[in-house]
Amino acid sequence: xxxxxxxxxxxxxxxxxxxxxxxxxxxxxxxxxxxxxxxxxxxxxxxxxxxxxxxxxxxxxxxxxxxxxxxxxxxxxxxxxxxxxxxxxxxxxxxxxxxxxxxxxxxxxxxxxxxxxxxxxxxxxxxxxxxxxxxxxxxxxxxxxxxxxxxxxxxxxxxxxxxxxxxxxxxxxxxxxxxxxxxxxxxxxxxxxxxxxxxxxxxxxxxxxxxxxxxxxxxxxxxxxxxxxxxxxxxxxxxxxxxxxxxxxxxxxxxxxxxxxxxxxxxxxxxxxxxxxxxxxxxxxxxxxxxxxxxxxxxxxxxxxxxxxxxxxxxxxxxxxxxxxxxxxxxxxxxxxxxxxxxxxxxxxxxxxxxxxxxxxxxxxxxxxxxxxxxxxxxxxxxxxxxxxxxxxxxxxxxxxxxxxxxxxxxxxxxxxxxxxxxxxxxxxxxxxxxxxxxxxxxxxxxxxxxxxxxxxxxxxxxxxxxxxxxxxxxxxxxxxxxxxxxxxxxxxxxxxxxxxxxxxxxxxxxxxxxxxxxxxxxxxxxxxxxxxxxxxxxxxxxxxxxxxxxxxxxxxxxxxxxxxxxxxxxxxxxxxxxxxxxxxxxxxxxxxxxxxxxxxxxxxxxxxxxxxxxxxxxxxxxxxxxxxxxxxxxxxxxxxxxxxxxxxxxxxxxxxxxxxxxxxxxxxxxxxxxxxxxxxxxxxxxxxxxxxxxxxxxxxxxxxxxxxxxxxxxxxxxxxxxxxxxxxxxxxxxxxxxxxxxxxxxxxxxxxxxxxxxxxxxxxxxxxxxxxx
Numbered sequence: 001x002x003x004x005x006x007x008x009x010x011x012x013x014x015x016x017x018x019x020x021x022x023x024x025x026x027x028x029x030x031x032x033x034x035x036x037x038x039x040x041x042x043x044x045x046x047x048x049x050x051x052x053x054x055x056x057x058x059x060x061x062x063x064x065x066x067x068x069x070x071x072x073x074x075x076x077x078x079x080x081x082x083x084x085x086x087x088x089x090x091x092x093x094x095x096x097x098x099x100x101x102x103x104x105x106x107x108x109x110x111x112x113x114x115x116x117x118x119x120x121x122x123x124x125x126x127x128x129x130x131x132x133x134x135x136x137x138x139x140x141x142x143x144x145x146x147x148x149x150x151x152x153x154x155x156x157x158x159x160x161x162x163x164x165x166x167x168x169x170x171x172x173x174x175x176x177x178x179x180x181x182x183x184x185x186x187x188x189x190x191x192x193x194x195x196x197x198x199x200x201x202x203x204x205x206x207x208x209x210x211x212x213x214x215x216x217x218x219x220x221x222x223x224x225x226x227x228x229x230x231x232x233x234x235x236x237x238x239x240x241x242x243x244x245x246x247x248x249x250x251x252x253x254x255x256x257x258x259x260x261x262x263x264x265x266x267x268x269x270x271x272x273x274x275x276x277x278x279x280x281x282x283x284x285x286x287x288x289x290x291x292x293x294x295x296x297x298x299x300x301x302x303x304x305x306x307x308x309x310x311x312x313x314x315x316x317x318x319x320x321x322x323x324x325x326x327x328x329x330x331x332x333x334x335x336x337x338x339x340x341x342x343x344x345x346x347x348x349x350x351x352x353x354x355x356x357x358x359x360x361x362x363x364x365x366x367x368x369x370x371x372x373x374x375x376x377x378x379x380x381x382x383x384x385x386x387x388x389x390x391x392x393x394x395x396x397x398x399x400x401x402x403x404x405x406x407x408x409x410x411x412x413x414x415x416x417x418x419x420x421x422x423x424x425x426x427x428x429x430x431x432x433x434x435x436x437x438x439x440x441x442x443x444x445x446x447x448x449x450x451x452x453x454x455x456x457x458x459x460x461x462x463x464x465x466x467x468x469x470x471x472x473x474x475x476x477x478x479x480x481x482x483x484x485x486x487x488x489x490x491x492x493x494x495x496x497x498x499x500x501x502x503x504x505x506x507x508x509x510x511x512x513x514x515x516x517x518x519x520x521x522x523x524x525x526x527x528x529x530x531x532x533x534x535x536x537x538x539x540x541x542x543x544x545x546x547x548x549x550x551x552x553x554x555x556x557x558x559x560x561x562x563x564x565x566x567x568x569x570x571x572x573x574x575x576x577x578x579x580x581x582x583x584x585x586x587x588x589x590x591x592x593x594x595x596x597x598x599x600x601x602x603x604x605x606x607x608x609x610x611x612x613x614x615x616x617x618x619x620x621x622x623x624x625x626x627x628x629x630x631x632x633x634x635x636x637x638x639x640x641x642x643x644x645x646x647x648x649x650x651x652x653x654x655x656x657x658x659x660x661x662x663x664x665x666x667x668x669x670x671x672x673x674x675x676x677x678x679x680x681x682x683x684x685x686x687x688x689x690x691x692x693x694x695x696x697x698x699x700x701x702x703x704x705x706x707x708x709x710x711x712x713x714x715x716x717x718x719x720x721x722x723x724x725x726x727x728x729x730x731x732x733x734x735x736x737x738x739x740x741x742x743x744x745x746x747x748x749x750x751x752x753x754x755x756x757x758x759x760x761x762x763x764x765x766x767x768x769x770x771x772x773x774x
Contacts, residue, residue, distance in 0.1 A: 147197075585607075
């Protein structure tokens, strides 16, 4: 969650792939239009999700948001300025080929057919199902506001294993059909389900009105249920859905009616909890907007009066539609107006030479269809080549390929362009969207080797011929086969063991165990679970193993944040935001990537190479400890010995208390108590021997430890004075909290100001200051 201008809060739900805005009504009164910089940030985030393979398409609801903003401004004086608003501004998702729509413009009807395996259907939320239906109607240029109540019923039927064959889709009731009560209840006589359609926003203005509405709807259902079908009334689900609208746009009478499934025939034995479980708000916004697919051959850009198609390479933009209102504007059209219109549509470059001819065509109304509005400029080849791996560039030298990006695993699908060869110099080209690029080069000249799952086209473009994980190993580019687990791993799904790469599209939940021979990618979070993987691990969300869970990684690891966890990583551990109260051992470096807020607090961290963060330690709470430059395996052994010593010391203390109780002066012991006394006395001797052996083992191990003399800890902001830090087995003493320092045994007293780090690096080139060097 992060703040945005105008006191509008923008949140992104990584599981639902949904962006939401939350703000007060008073924000709309400050400006005529909503802040545009928000849209750029949202667009950037969803492009990243799409480019990372987590979604296939996305929608940003600019027009709907503008309309809501204007609607709220019109209510100034009649609405509480402090009232909270929630609005789903963007949604991403997958495209399901099993969902088929047939339309007939002659009859004005549309039919839905869908047959999805129950296992696959279990991972499809209602939001994604509705998204696909509306998108495919839009693809066929069939404008229809479908009844969301019917959609929810059909969704439950599919969840129950029922295939749908040419089911007629129903449209929302028109506003003209709205009765004086402000709501309408309809019952389907063939399938026996009932829907509620709310036209008056007053019913949604507060929780009391919502409950009254459901009561009135139940009475109305009894009236329209002329066949006296035994109906299962979804009161709990209906209350939850309707009350959730109190802070949304429907409560202000905007974008009505609102449709809801409220009852169905008891014989269906459907599980209505599936609707509540998804909790995927935003489907109402999807209905009123056209779908634009990321994989479409051309992208559509819209200005205020012009619609423009840009080809997949973004090297040409063509005019496809002109608003009729342009006729009235013809006498006032000029170069400045046209430049502003093209810029508003999203074009950045390549249209200057076309402006005179386009302006003339707009003024006369002739030759507009297919007019080339803008053209990109091609690049001129240089001398140095590089492999452009997705959005990352891997530089090439005479000796080797730098494979730092190997940690950046990405899911790819059959047919995806996964890499291409480009020059890194020469004259840059630029496309109509303003994106600069270097000329394409030759793969045979570069020497890139094709691995499994990859094909080459035109001696410079690499495509995937199977689904999996993109991987670069040395100069070999391949797609590693992967198993994709839909949904979360938990006690109901069972534990997961797999030989190969695995992608988990949900969370790994409490009590679950995952054992992977290969790479593991988790799109959600890890909570109280046990994970072992021999390859790399990437967790998009947070990690909280608790005391009963752990994570053991044979390669590198990357996580959103870490809290109260036990983690062992053979390579590097990169954390985006924070490490808190965790026990972590890494054979490489440990780095918190957020350069301004990245913090490590509490717990014990051990790293062979380096620890890098903005803030280390805290003057509140537990002491933060770290050991730098010691052997990964030795640290694990020391940790295990420490745990064993603690466990047996606690047992010995408990045993001693029992002995003291029985030896209390004046105590008379029964025969059973005497036998117990003899037993715990022997136990005391046994515990003493075990503890002595543990101490001896630990002492011997500590005396034989080897160290990495180039190990460092780099803190760019505050290093708290209460932290306990050992570098190469030596404790670093800090007289006070420090700002911007490097700790190393190579410098006097182990502390160096970061302003002197350049000279230190020249003297000790093997020292690590961040993951870009490792």
